[in-house]
Amino acid sequence: MAELESKADSHLQETQDATLTRNSPALSLKRSASPTCEDQDPRKRFKDSEESMDNQCTEQGGSKSQLADEIAQELECGCCSELLYKPVMVSPCQHIFCGSCCLLWIRNGGTNCPACRASSTTAAPSRPLQLVIDVLLRNAPHKARSVREREQADEIYKSGTIMRFPSPREVSPEPNVNISTEYARPCPHCSPNNVYGWSCPIPIPDPTVDLEHAWHIDDGFPTGHVQCGNCETFLALRAPSTTKCDFCKTHFCGIGVPSRCSAAPISLQQPHGFTDISDLIQSxxxxxxxNSNTIEVEIMLDYITTQGLSPRHIYRDIVKHILEQPRQFQPLIEMDLFTISHVAAESDSSATPHTICRSCACEIFIWGLKDWWIRERRKGFLEESVMNRKDCPEGSGCVMQTEFDHAREFNHIEGKPVESEISSACSTPPNQTTETITELGSTEGDRTSSTASESAPVCG
Incomplete structure (x- = not known):
């Protein structure tokens, strides 16, 4: 009986020990709640969880934007410093540019890479780069080039075109800075085998080769040579390309800048500084x-624009009118309108002029412009509002014509016929010409004054 009770007690003790073992925290498979969660409200825990997720998204967005910026920076064109558009890669250096930028570089004479200046052969489209740019723009559309920029680039470069760099030009020889400026340099015709087909009978010695016989500048002009009136290099007086202005007696080489280094027939010359109407506006x-009457000048400029005239056309009209006068250009020469330079004037100043330089053509243009305008007004092509303005009692000598309101209300251009004065002045003997011109107020010093522009003998 005692043994049975002992076994029962032993079994009960084992059962209790097993129960305690299962309920022990150390051996339980269920994780216990953290101490912070036990003391925290469930709603607060949910809010903190949302903030954590937002911060994580913000960090991801910031890193994405930063990545787009870094990629865009790597894909900048080396010419325009903007995101590549239709990228091309230069070989062999592999620098990348916009197709339009690279093509403009080649058109402007570029023979090498715009970035490293290394010798280059071709610039070909890069498909891998274009794919990367497409992905970048899908994720960052704001980095795309503007519509106008893309349209301009498309007008220049056609996608898929392979461009070839031209061969480099020969390097210019280094200038010899050690050559003294005290000696005259040979003219283009001094070389016996020059490309112009004519050689100087007495060439100028080259100071770099024969310094002992070089011509010193202090000794004047070398024999048979003078300086060009435009480029100021020495020229041969007898060379076929040499021309001389019959008004200022200046010689021109015809080689340096052919359109400027030459004296042309009078009616064919281009007045210096007057190419189009913009030059008239700025002069x-x-x-x-x-007389600084801006209203009258504006009326004339509007007329010139409407009629489609150029300064050269006006100059030819002035020359034509001068040639119709009895003494032609002689009154202008006698009033010293043209400055004699470079070479002393020949003794025969009454010879009929045939050629003229650009500077002297400009003098004739300015001298005859106002009288040309008076003759044009008489043709009746102006608006009635202009022609019907009241004549100012003071005429062209009015001191108020520089005021806007007064100049707009009154006419200060005298339109009365002056043909009798023209004939009288242009037929005056040479010894009386200066006096006549002075009385009419058309000397060189005051030809821009009011009386000079209106009453001078209209020989131009």
Missing amino acids: SDVYECF
Whole structure:
């Protein structure tokens, strides 16, 4: 009986020990709650969880934007410093540029890579780069080039075109800075085998080769040579390309800048500084012809624009009118309108001029511009509002014509016929010409004054 009770007690003790073992925290498979969670409200825990997720998304967005910026920076064109558009890769250096930028570089004479200046052969489209750019723009559309920029680039470069760099030009020889400026240099015709087909009978010695016989500048011009009136290099007087202005007696080489280094027939010359109407607008001499009356100048400029005239056309009209006068250009020569330079004037100043330089053509243009405008007004092509303005009692000598309101209300251009004065002045003997011109107020010093522009003998 005692043994049975002992076994029962032993079994009960084992059962209790097993129960305690299962309920022990150290051996339980269920994780116990953290101490912080036990003391925290469930709603607060949910809010903190949301903030954590937002911060994580923000960090991911920031890193994405930073990545796009870094990629865009790596894909900048070496010419325009913007995101590549239709990229091309230069061989063999492999620098990358926009197709349009690279093509403009080649058109402007580029023979090597715009970035490293290394010798280059071709610039070909890069498909891998274009794919990367497409991916970048899908994720960062704001980095795309503007529509206008893309349109301009498309007009220049056609996608898929392979460009070839031209061969480099020969390097210019280094200038010899050690050559003294005290000696005259040979003219283009001094070399016996020059490309111009004519050689100087007495060439100028080259100071770099024969310094002992070199011509010193202090000794004047070398024999048979003078300086060009435009480029100021020495020229041969007897060379076929040499021309001389019959007004200022200046010689021109015809080689340096052919269109400028030459004296042309009078009616074919281009007045210096007057190519189109914009030159008339910017010229202070034009306004001085009209006594600074800007209203009259504006009326004339509007007329010139409407009629499609150029300064050269006006110059030819002035020359044509001068040639119709009895003494032609002689009154202008006698009033010292043209500055004699470079070479002393020949003794026969009454010889009929045939050629003229650009500077002297400009003098004739300015001298005859106002009288040309008076003759044009008489043709009746102006608006009635302009022609019907009241004549100012003071005429072209009015001191108020520089005021806007007064100049707009009154006419200060005298339109009365002056043909009798023209014939009288142009037929005056040479010894009386200066006096006649002075009385009419058309000397060189005051030809821009009011009386000079209106009453001078209209020989131009």
